[in-house]
Amino acid sequence: MRCGTKRFEITVEKDNRIATQEICARDQIDARKICRRMFGDDEVVISVRRKK
Incomplete structure (x- = not known):
């Protein structure tokens, strides 16, 4: 885990x-990048929200 990470809840189609999906990342852009690397480019990211 990297310094300054937060938990994000990503909704994908x-x-x-x-x-x-719940992902640990530094910001929303990084969370989208991690999600694309994990699942591939053919999915559509609907929303990215910071989980409190």
Whole structure:
């Protein structure tokens, strides 16, 4: 885990299914990058929210 990370809740759509994933990242842009690396470019990121 890196310094200054926060937890983000990402809602994605892949194959006509909506899923929610929790990711630790420094900011929203980094969370989107991590999500794309994990699941591939063919999914659509609907929302990224900081989890409190």
